[in-house]
Amino acid sequence: MMGDALHRRDEVLTIVGAGPAGLSCAIALARAGRAVVVRERQPGVGHRFHGDFQGIENWSDEVDVLDEMEQAGLRTDFDHQGFASGTAFDSRGRAHVLRGSRALFYLVRRGPQSGTLDHALLCQAVQAGVEVRFRDNVRSVDDPGVLAAGPRVADVIAAGYVFDTDMPDGAWLALDDRLAPQGHAYLLVHRGRGTVASCMFSGFKEQAHHVAATVDFLIAHAGLVMRDAPPFGGYGNVRVARAALQGGHPVIGEQAGFQDALAGFGIRYAMRSGLLAARALLGGQDYRVLWRRELLPAIRAGVANRFVYAVLGDTGRWAVLARLDDVDAVAALRRLYRPTLISSALFPLARVLRRRALRDRSCDHQGCRCVWCTHGDAAASSCVGDT
Ligand SMILES: Cc1cc2nc3c(=O)[nH]c(=O)nc-3n(C[C@H](O)[C@H](O)[C@H](O)COP(=O)(O)OP(=O)(O)OC[C@H]3O[C@@H](n4cnc5c(N)ncnc54)[C@H](O)[C@@H]3O)c2cc1C
Secondary structure, eight states, X not given: OHHHHHTOTTSOEEEEOOSHHHHHHHHHHHHTTOOEXXXXXXXXXXXTOOSOEEEEEOSSSSSOHHHHHHHTTOOOOSOEEEEOEEEEEOTXXXXXXXXXXXXXXXXXXXXXXXXXXXXXHHHHHHHTTOEEEOSOOOSOOOSSEEEOOOOSSOSEEEEEXXXXXXXXXXXXXXXXXXXXXXXXXXXXXXXXXXEEEEEESSOGGGHHHHHHHHHHHHHHHHOOOOBSOOEEEEEEOOOOOSSSEETTEEBOGGGGTOSOTTTOOOHHXXXXXXXXXXXXXXXXXXXXXXXXXXXXXXXXXXXXXXXXXXXXXXXXXXXXXXXXXXXXXXXXXXXXXXXXHHHHHHHHHHHHHHHHHHSOTTOOOSSOOXXXXXXXXXXXXXXXXXX
16 A cells, blocks of 8 residues: 555655656655656657647636646746736627736746647756656556546646737636537637647537637737638546545546546646645655545535536626626636635536536447547556556
8 A cells, every 4th residue: 555655765666657746746756855766658748738728727726827826846847928917708608808917917928848848847847856657558556656647537628729829818617508518618828839629518519610610709809910820629527536546556647536526727736736745755655645635525515516606607707707807806606616615505416417417429330430439548547447
């Protein structure tokens, strides 16, 4: 069990997966003097991403997320840009300007390239003395270590384009089930590069239709202009883990299902859970106790929020957006994400109904060739079972 591994400082710790979760954990362990090997099945980091922009959310906590990273010993030397405002459209096409008293989120790039979050964390890990082995597809882990292999099933998908543009920098969001069923469409532009996508929590089979509708909408409402625009896509796994332990190994990041169930902002969860696992291994603490105390309340609130979001429908979401118009959006979103008595009370029902909602009725699974019906990549789940 995990406890035996804790007291043997000479033992090499194995981490499966070189995403933000695995690398954050590896950096913290190596800086504390432990020998760490990260095993990554791809030829480099960030191969599940395409140079697309993502946002590290900065509203769920009082502490700015970049300060949180620095305090935890993770350097923020990746390309990033804080966005303190953005435009959100409701399903009537009405624009609401969201303004925060500080950055609402930090725009980062994901992928293998220099300057991405993934590449920066890799460099930090190597500098800290971590050995990273690429093209190493792990099937099982006997050594003491941590599982960080990313999503195992597709509960949410995002698909769209990365592109060059002359548009000014900006962030746009659209809450409209015709563009992104039960999710959101987004457009992020920074220094001549852009990402546009439909992030869907349902209706995966109609992906191409939703992406086309998203592009048309943002051309009309945000002046979207794209050049050299290859398509991209990806999936995410939202789950409330039972123990987040497998074979005694802490399971972190999306492999444990740690995600923002409302909107899919999983990066902060990935890094936090990686740091928690490192703390557990270094300090002889029970990882289950740590993640349940530090992450579970927010995960449950996210599941409850997702339930409310589904119930509200497009019409109810107009009202929510309208309430964000003239207030500090960071504070308003923090209130929304904060665990409350109401979210606790809603959680059991929301959890059951969420599972039911994930059964995609648009697919009969008969002779289906749709990638989402395989629910992700079987290889990714080969070293893991139910956590
Ligand atoms: C299109 C898209 C947009 C997103 N946008 C946002 C956003 O704006 N903000 C946000 O916060 N989050 C966003 N997310 C979610 C975020 O990217 C993830 O939550 C985060 O990357 C999870 O980190 P992780 O380390 O747990 O997993 P990953 O980043 O998936 O890393 C897991 C690693 O494990 C490796 N691996 C898998 N199986 C094995 C194996 N058997 N052996 C060895 N290695 C293995 C994989 O190759 C991968 O490198 C988005 C996700 C997608 C797909």
